[in-house]
Amino acid sequence: MVDRFWSVRDRLMASASFRRWAAAFPLTRPIARRRSRDLFDLCAGFVYSQVLLACVRLRLFDILAEHSMTAHELSRRLGMAEEATERLLRAAVSLRLLARRGDDRFGLGPLGAALVGNPGVAAMVEHHAMLYDDLRDPVALLRGEGKTALSSYWPYAGAGHPSDLTAGDVSSYTALMAASQPLIAEEVLGAYPLNRHRRLMDVGGGDGAFLAAAAERAPDLEVVLFDLPAVAERAKLRFQSAGLQDRATVIGGDFLSNPLPKGADALSLVRVLHDHDDCEALTILRAARQALAPDGTLLIAEPMAEAPGAHPVGDAYFGFYLLAMGRGHARTPHEITDLLQRAGFSSVRRHATAMPLLTGVITASPAKSA
């Protein structure tokens, strides 16, 4: 019955004369316009992102954060022809990145304003050039044909021993993760304050940006970072320059083949689990279970599938991003819960974040019987 309804709807939508009628009839016209706009935006998404990239590369948001300017003033500042500057400004205004201020001046729009002082997003916008190269032929990507640039960018996702990766292999991705970490840390620490814990171990913790943010908010917290040896070296430098060397321990290793150190009453996996297929994700969770104190807490933070108000982020964006990287996928909280239970965790709780698009947060405790 339900299926019959959808097939009638599909047949109607496929009919050019129905579409013509619905676009003209006053009661259906708003729906027809919204659908055509939604579809147009899907077709044009790449163009919109390139307008954003041009603004980021030209540092337009920083420039206009100082004060509004005319197209003429901006063209001189950017060293670009006035006609081209005007074209970019008009495009950016239409995308709400910029806004007109009076007749001939331009300032920040509501979206551009949110990008100022947000270098993590700008770094991601630049990084997307590589992703879009890999997505040029999405069907070939789905069929697993050809080597992707992202699989080299994230070398731990390929075959081989991740522990052997060198400083050169890990530097770009570690810097990208550190640049985007403030956005995530804000969400995670807002959703689950860590000052109730004594010792937090961040597994796959990158260069320590998350732990440094946690240590700042919880002055009595000791922190332990576990990551690949080459990444761990970078964390030592961060903790030294943040004056955290007395509260921080750094351990290099491979969480897929080495046991994790014991002694922490909280263990975090931030943007780690979704990089791995289920079998490896279970290995990581079981290692976490072995390492955690019996009354300890595991904290998982990463973008999740079916995030409220942001479904395409998990399944479309990270689905295809991680496909290009070579493994993993964004999971729903339900799928994460299932993995947690199989790995010997219970008391699984979801913690609401302010921006579910950026990350979800789940905690769990070692099951008493496991």
Ligand SMILES: CC(C)=CCC/C(C)=C/CC/C(C)=C/C=C/C(C)=C/C=C/C=C(C)/C=C/C=C(C)/C=C/C=C(C)/C=C/CC(C)(C)O
């Ligand atoms: C002031 C007046 C008059 C009115 C105020 C009205 C009002 C209430 C406005 C709200 C303003 C506000 C608070 C805006 C906030 C905006 C924010 C926080 C925007 C954040 C945007 C974040 C973006 C676009 C994030 C993008 C993230 C990306 C693309 C992440 C990619 C991550 C990757 C590729 C990770 C890779 C790691 C791997 C491999 C998957 O493990």
Ligand SMILES: C[S@@+](CC[C@H](N)C(=O)[O-])C[C@H]1O[C@@H](n2cnc3c(N)ncnc32)[C@H](O)[C@@H]1O
């Ligand atoms: C996507 S990054 C997330 C980094 C950091 N947690 C953050 O959110 O900014 C994944 C991290 O897991 C680490 N990693 C990947 N495979 C690993 C392995 N087998 N053993 C230890 N760490 C690993 C990477 O080096 C990287 O720092």
